[in-house]
Amino acid sequence: xxxxxxxxxxxxxxxxxxxxxxxxxxxxxxxxxxxxxxxxxxxxxxxxxxxxxxxxxxxxxxxxxxxxxxxxxxxxxxxxxxxxxxxxxxxxxxxxxxxxxxxxxxxxxxxxxxxxxxxxxxxxxxxxxxxxxxxxxxxxxxxxxxxxxxxxxxxxxxxxxxxxxxxxxxxxxxxxxxxxxxxxxxxxxxxxxxxxxxxxxxxxxxxxxxxxxxxxxxxxxxxxxxxxxxxxxxxxxxxxxxxxxxxxxxxxxxxxxxxxxxxxxxxxxxxxxxxxxxxxxxxxxxxxxxxxxxxxxxxxxxxxxxxxxxxxxxxxxxxxxxxxxxxxxxxxxxxxxxxxxxxxxxxxxxxxxxxxxxxxxxxxxxxxxxxxxxxxxxxxxxxxxxxxxxxxxxxxxxxxxxxxxxxxxxxxxxxxxxxxxxxxxxxxxxxxxxxxxxxxxxx
Amino acid sequence: xxxxxxxxxxxxxxxxxxxxxxxxxxxxxxxxxxxxxxxxxxxxxxxxxxxxxxxxxxxxxxxxxxxxxxxxxxxxxxxxxxxxxxxxxxxxxxxxxxxxxxxxxxxxxxxxxxxxxxxxxxxxxxxxx
Numbered sequence: 001x002x003x004x005x006x007x008x009x010x011x012x013x014x015x016x017x018x019x020x021x022x023x024x025x026x027x028x029x030x031x032x033x034x035x036x037x038x039x040x041x042x043x044x045x046x047x048x049x050x051x052x053x054x055x056x057x058x059x060x061x062x063x064x065x066x067x068x069x070x071x072x073x074x075x076x077x078x079x080x081x082x083x084x085x086x087x088x089x090x091x092x093x094x095x096x097x098x099x100x101x102x103x104x105x106x107x108x109x110x111x112x113x114x115x116x117x118x119x120x121x122x123x124x125x126x127x128x129x130x131x132x133x134x135x136x137x138x139x140x141x142x143x144x145x146x147x148x149x150x151x152x153x154x155x156x157x158x159x160x161x162x163x164x165x166x167x168x169x170x171x172x173x174x175x176x177x178x179x180x181x182x183x184x185x186x187x188x189x190x191x192x193x194x195x196x197x198x199x200x201x202x203x204x205x206x207x208x209x210x211x212x213x214x215x216x217x218x219x220x221x222x223x224x225x226x227x228x229x230x231x232x233x234x235x236x237x238x239x240x241x242x243x244x245x246x247x248x249x250x251x252x253x254x255x256x257x258x259x260x261x262x263x264x265x266x267x268x269x270x271x272x273x274x275x276x277x278x279x280x281x282x283x284x285x286x287x288x289x290x291x292x293x294x295x296x297x298x299x300x301x302x303x304x305x306x307x308x309x310x311x312x313x314x315x316x317x318x319x320x321x322x323x324x325x326x327x328x329x330x331x332x333x334x335x336x337x338x339x340x341x342x343x344x345x346x347x348x349x350x351x352x353x354x355x356x357x358x359x360x361x362x363x364x365x366x367x368x369x370x371x372x373x374x375x376x377x378x379x380x381x382x383x384x385x386x387x388x389x390x391x392x393x394x395x396x397x398x399x400x401x402x403x404x405x406x407x408x409x410x411x412x413x414x415x416x417x418x419x420x421x422x423x424x425x426x427x428x429x430x431x432x433x434x435x436x437x438x439x440x441x442x443x
Numbered sequence: 444x445x446x447x448x449x450x451x452x453x454x455x456x457x458x459x460x461x462x463x464x465x466x467x468x469x470x471x472x473x474x475x476x477x478x479x480x481x482x483x484x485x486x487x488x489x490x491x492x493x494x495x496x497x498x499x500x501x502x503x504x505x506x507x508x509x510x511x512x513x514x515x516x517x518x519x520x521x522x523x524x525x526x527x528x529x530x531x532x533x534x535x536x537x538x539x540x541x542x543x544x545x546x547x548x549x550x551x552x553x554x555x556x557x558x559x560x561x562x563x564x565x566x567x568x569x570x571x572x
Contacts, residue, residue: 024459025455025456025458025459025462025479026452026455028458028476028479029454029455029458029483032479032480032483036541039539039541040539077472078472078476081472081473081476082476082479082480085476085477085480085549086480086539086541086545088549089480089539089540089541089545089546089548089549090539090540090541090545092540092545092548092549093531093539093540093544093545093548094540096548
């Protein structure tokens with residue numbers, strides 16, 4: 001017995017002896033208090049039994065008659081019951097806590113089991129430790145086919161290096177932003193999945209990875225549909241712009257020549273009136289050309305985004321008096337849908353500035369960094385309350401929703417930094433091909 | 444039966460009375476110890492937090508069941524947040540599950556009312572099996 005236990009045993013034997021000798025309730029209260037203290041000191045029930053045993057042996061040594069022996073035994077049993085009650089209370093607490101834990105565990109399990117997302121855990125050596133039924137619904141695989149196996153073969157071969165890289169980063173304690181990976185379904189198809197992953201810790205040590213994956217097939221399909229719709233619209237706009245500029249323009253030119261012919265044959269006063277008419281025709285022609293360029297600047301198709309933006313800025317500047325600076329460069333030619341989307345976004349943003357911002361200056365900058373194109377459109381206007389404006393739809397939504405949707409359709413993202421009375425900043429990011437290749441992208 | 448609670452020796456007296464009453468009611472000795480311990484916990488709280496109060500003991504009946512009722516009443520400062528006080532680890536007993544929550548688990552019925560500034564009343568009952 002260690003010294004503390006020996007002290008307790010000594011006190012216990014003395015108190016029991018006093019109880020046997022008739023000290024009564026105060027001795028029982030002491031038994032109860034000893035139990036409380038023993039429990040707090042981490043003494044076990046088994047130790048208490050040993051202490052009781054020793055104390056009882058000691059008490060029985062003083063017994064002389066049979067009556068004394070039976071009354072001593074009765075007293076000792078009441079005494080031990082009293083000293084064990086604190087342990088009983090603590091035991092009941094553990095039972096209650098366990099029941100509550102079980103209930104909470106069941107609650108979590110039912111959330112995990114009914115989730116439509118895939119919820120999984122990976123061990124620190126890349127094995128799948130657990131997966132919810134959502135995995136079976138999404139992929140068609142049975143969970144037993146994968147639990148205990150490496151997770152990488154579930155990922156589309158093209159995405160495996162990136163998946164492995166992210167997995168290692170999470171094991172080091174990092175929490176990566178949302179990422180997308182292709183998941184191999186049992187049918188052989190690849191399902192686009194959007195993932196979140198966090199370190200799985202036990203006793204403040206990382207033992208694996210907890211991940212949630214969402215099937216984003218529908219979203220991808222919608223994005224593709226939107227992209228096609230935008231492309232179709234652009235084609236239509238191109239056709240109209242062409243009709244205005246070339247066909248109508250040519251007709252007008254013929255009218256010009258015809259009128260000039262007629263003017264030669266007319267007496268001077270009539271010819272002068274005709275000359276006035278030709279001035280009006282010139283204006284119509286000018287407006288048609290202007291309109292056609294606004295609709296679809298051929299410069300975008302011919303020279304690319306950078307020159308097209310400068311052309312756009314120049315036009316808006318002349319028309320509105322805004323000082324617009326275009327800096328940086330989007331780098332080498334981008335896929336046509338991306339260039340168009342970015343051009344339209346800047347156009348829409350400039351329209352916003354003109355209509356709402358009461359700004360005097362606008363600053364536009366595009367930079368390309370490896371696989372990311374970043375654009376900033378900043379004004380010194382009145383700004384606005386972002387959440388309030390974004391929840392408004394349609395015409396009063398400042399077209400920001402449209403900008404965001406256009407960007408999403410080409411895989412990009414929009415960040416809006418605006419504060420009332422402190423200007424607005426739109427930050428666009430679009431994933432693009434690395435800029436170091438020799439050839440231009442196919443048009 | 445009323446036992447005024449003022450100091451630690453009153454706690455022992457209340458336990459004694461409770462044990463006697465439980466014995467009259469025919470409780471086995473282990474249950475008598477349970478009642479005594481509950482009285483201890485409640486009466487100690489009075490001494491510690493309210494300084495003065497009383498323990499009221501009576502035999503009760505319900506649908507043919509017989510039992511003992513212990514009421515601990517004081518006019519001390521009261522408990523600002525009863526829900527919090529009923530959680531383990533709130534009182535001085537730490538996280539061992541003693542004190543008020545421990546008493547609740549030992550007894551069959553447990554009721555507590557406390558008005559901040561007007562005192563506390565805890566009623567517990569233990570029925571004969």
